[in-house]
Amino acid sequence: MFRDRVALWMYVVVGLASLVAILPLAWLFVLSLDPTQGVASTSTELSLRNYAAVVFDSFMGRYLVNTTIVAVLTVICTLISACLGAYAASRFRFPGRETVMVGLLIASMTPVIAVLVPLYAYAAKLQMLNTYHVRIIVFTAWQLPGTLWLIRAFLDAIPIELEEAALVDGCSRFGAFVKIVLPLLRPGLIAAGLIVFVYVWNEFIIAVSLASKQDMRLVSVGLYFYLSDFGVEWGKIAAGAIISILPPAILFFLLQRHLIHGLSAGAVK
Amino acid sequence: MGSGAQRMISLANPRAAVACGPSLRNLLAGIQPYLLLLPAIGFVFSITIYPIANLFYIAFHSTNYFEIGDWNGGGNFAPLFSASGAKSFLASSTFVFASDVLTLSLALLLAVTMEAPLRGRGLLRTLIMVPWLVSQVVTALLWQALLDANFGPLTHFVQSVFGWTVAPLSDETGAMVAMILANVWRSYPFALVLILAAIQSIPSELYEAARIDGASRWAEFRCITLPMIARTIAVVLILLTFEYFTLVTLPFILTSGGRMRQRMYYRSAFGGKHSRTTILDTQQRRAWLCSY
Numbered sequence: 001m002f003r004d005r006v007a008l009w010m011y012v013v014v015g016l017a018s019l020v021a022i023l024p025l026a027w028l029f030v031l032s033l034d035p036t037q038g039v040a041s042t043s044t045e046l047s048l049r050n051y052a053a054v055v056f057d058s059f060m061g062r063y064l065v066n067t068t069i070v071a072v073l074t075v076i077c078t079l080i081s082a083c084l085g086a087y088a089a090s091r092f093r094f095p096g097r098e099t100v101m102v103g104l105l106i107a108s109m110t111p112v113i114a115v116l117v118p119l120y121a122y123a124a125k126l127q128m129l130n131t132y133h134v135r136i137i138v139f140t141a142w143q144l145p146g147t148l149w150l151i152r153a154f155l156d157a158i159p160i161e162l163e164e165a166a167l168v169d170g171c172s173r174f175g176a177f178v179k180i181v182l183p184l185l186r187p188g189l190i191a192a193g194l195i196v197f198v199y200v201w202n203e204f205i206i207a208v209s210l211a212s213k214q215d216m217r218l219v220s221v222g223l224y225f226y227l228s229d230f231g232v233e234w235g236k237i238a239a240g241a242i243i244s245i246l247p248p249a250i251l252f253f254l255l256q257r258h259l260i261h262g263l264s265a266g267a268v269k
Numbered sequence: 270m271g272s273g274a275q276r277m278i279s280l281a282n283p284r285a286a287v288a289c290g291p292s293l294r295n296l297l298a299g300i301q302p303y304l305l306l307l308p309a310i311g312f313v314f315s316i317t318i319y320p321i322a323n324l325f326y327i328a329f330h331s332t333n334y335f336e337i338g339d340w341n342g343g344g345n346f347a348p349l350f351s352a353s354g355a356k357s358f359l360a361s362s363t364f365v366f367a368s369d370v371l372t373l374s375l376a377l378l379l380a381v382t383m384e385a386p387l388r389g390r391g392l393l394r395t396l397i398m399v400p401w402l403v404s405q406v407v408t409a410l411l412w413q414a415l416l417d418a419n420f421g422p423l424t425h426f427v428q429s430v431f432g433w434t435v436a437p438l439s440d441e442t443g444a445m446v447a448m449i450l451a452n453v454w455r456s457y458p459f460a461l462v463l464i465l466a467a468i469q470s471i472p473s474e475l476y477e478a479a480r481i482d483g484a485s486r487w488a489e490f491r492c493i494t495l496p497m498i499a500r501t502i503a504v505v506l507i508l509l510t511f512e513y514f515t516l517v518t519l520p521f522i523l524t525s526g527g528r529m530r531q532r533m534y535y536r537s538a539f540g541g542k543h544s545r546t547t548i549l550d551t552q553q554r555r556a557w558l559c560s561y
Contacts, residue, residue, distance in 0.1 A: 006486065010382045017379050018396040024454070025399065027422060028411055081308040088305035100306060107317040111515030118320035141316030144309050202404030204518040220406045224522060234414055241407045248402045256395055 025245070032238035050239035060240060062215055063222035068247070070135050070218065071200040075193045077140040082147040082192065083185075087177065089148070090155035091163075101149070108145035112205050120209050130213045138210065139200050147192045154188030155181070194255050198248045219244045364448060364520075365513040371453045372509060373502065376460035381490065383461075384468045401458035409522035412451035416443075448520055452513065460505050467501035468494060 033046045054060050088094075089101055119138060120129075128134040158181055166176035182189075207218040217225070223240050383394060403411070415423045475493050484492070 013378065013382045014393050014397070017375075018393050020454070021397050021399050021458075024411055024415060025403070028414070031414065081312060084305045085309035088302035092302035092305075094299075094302045097302075100310065104309065104313055107313050109511055110317055110321055111511075113515065113517055114324060115317060115320040118323050119316065122320075137312070138316055141312040144312055148309055198402060202402075202406070204404065204406050204522075220404050223406050223410070234417075234420075237410060238414070241410055245403060245407060249399070252398075252402050253395065256398070 028238050029242055031234060032242050034235050050235040051243070053236055054239045054243060058226065058240075059214060059217070059222060060219075060243060063217055063219045064243075064247070066132075066216060067201055067219045070132055070139070071197050073132070073136045074139040074143070074200045075196045077136060078143050078147050078196050079189060079193055081140065081144055082151050083189075085144075085148050086151035086155050087181075090152050091160065101152075104145040104148060108142070112142075116205060116209055119206070123210055130211045130216045132216075135207065135210055135218075138206055139196075139203065142206075143196045143199060147196060150192050150195075151185070151188055154185055158184050190255055194251060197251060201244075201248050360445070361514060364445060364452075365510055367449045368452045368456070368513050369506060369509055371449065372457050372460050373506060375453065375457045376464050376505070377502070379457070379461050380464040380468050381494065383465060397461065398458045400455050403455065405455065405516075405518040406522055408451050408455045409519050412447055412454075413523055416447050444524055448523055451523060452516070452519060455519070456509065456512070460509060463505050464498060464501060467498040471497045 032050050033048070035047045035049045089097060123129045123134050162180050162184075163173075163176045166180050167173065171179070202220060203218070204220045204224070208221045208224065211217060211221070223237070223244055226237060226240055379397065383397075400408075415421050417424065471494065475497075476489060479489050479493060
């Protein structure tokens with residue numbers, strides 16, 4: 001009896017928490033279906049007019065394409081660099097190893113706005129403003145320390161004997177990595193990739209500073225300027241917001257098992 | 270042992286490589302880890318470390334837009350210690366403290382509850398994680414709409430239940446409360462996942478032993494769970510505090526960059542090149558101090 005009552009309370013707490021998490025977004029969705037400007041909420045008219053306006057009459061499509069390109073390329077860059085570095089940190093013992101790892105960690109703790117001004121100055125000087133590659137480089141540099149630590153934790157959990165066995169059988173070091181370690185590393189790579197993707201998708205400060213031209217903006221920047229371009233048309237803004245949440249949400253729901261597993265493995269260490 | 274394994278062992282320890290005799294091959298083997306780390310270090314150094322060093326340099330010199338003049342000592346730091354500087358600092362600290370307390374308690378409560386095997390736990394866990402996906406921009410817009418004086422459901426609810434007429438976003442305390450709420454909503458999934466992972470790593474034998482000895486659930490929590498996850502909680506607290514002190518996007522957009530001049534530290538950074546560098550610099554120092 002005691003156990004049942006406690007279980008009931010647990011359901012209540014978790015259920016309430018889920019509601020708190022979801023209801024605001026559900027309300028946002030309902031708001032996006034409201035064709036009036038949200039002021040006279042007596043009408044229960046539902047229409048997709050706001051979505052049509054956002055998709056066809058604004059630059060949202062272009063923003064989505066930009067953000068996808070930047071995000072995917074950042075993920076690739078970050079994963080490759082992080083795998084290389086994590087492999088070195090995990091499989092080798094060399095002087096300065098821990099120093100480098102801790103140094104990277106401390107570097108990742110710097111606040112974004114502290115480097116904003118210098119980065120803007122360099123980008124302006126090198127005439128790299130409003131390009132894809134400057135943002136890819138900055139986002140990669142920002143996510144590398146965290147990703148490197150995460151992948152190192154995963155690599156540490158993969159026994160080195162597997163690679164040694166492969167080398168004994170005549171495999172090259174790189175071949176051993178690709179054929180044996182990578183498949184085992186897959187959950188960690190997926191978790192890290194998802195984290196980086198969501199970060200790039202949601203990033204605002206760097207995005208708004210380094211690319212302000214309209215056809216190069218990212219989704220988060222576009223949404224912000226949408227607010228000021230169109231005044232307070234809540235229906236359209238809500239529609240834009242919902243559209244901007246969809247890609248990371250879909251990815252998340254497809255991959256969330258790997259993500260929780262990945263974060264747990266890293267955190268336990 | 271085949272030559273491959275021998276090579277691997279010698280590669281793993283550069284000193285053993287050298288002991289095998291000097292040669293170009295041994296040199297290449299010795300620097301291999303450094304080469305592998307080169308991309309990572311290159312990225313991080315050029316984007317993070319070098320600009321920060323540059324910032325420290327600029328902060329001590331008088332500047333005129335992008336020209337760097339003479340040494341200025343602590344001159345650039347003076348505005349930070351004025352009255353308005355202190356007020357901003359107080360506002361930041363309140364925000365960070367309140368957000369920390371709320372986020373941690375919420376995450377702790379949820380983690381303890383979710384650790385037990387409940388049916389449907391997977392779906393509920395996924396739903397609870399959703400606010401992590403939402404960007405700060407969307408969170409700010411969302412909470413701005415929720416608390417809107419005209420049609421926001423939360424203001425409507427408060428009005429109908431308590432009878433107050435509130436317009437949260439049009440005064441300072443209200444804006445602060447709104448920011449804290451939005452911030453906690455957005456960041457508790459992260460804390461929850463980390464704490465949950467720590468709880469799940471506690472060996473269950475401890476709980477079984479406690480149960481045999483007749484411990485209540487509260488005693489179990491106080492004597493087993495809390496001490497075992499104390500370090501994780503400390504790490505989460507540090508990470509959250511860092512993030513909150515350097516949070517810009519959420520306050521900026523929630524207060525519409527001008528509609529309500531909620532003074533957060535970094536917002537005053539958007540005025541004048543040389544004040545910008547000093548404020549960013551000192552704030553970063555504060556963030557570093559907080560981590561130790």
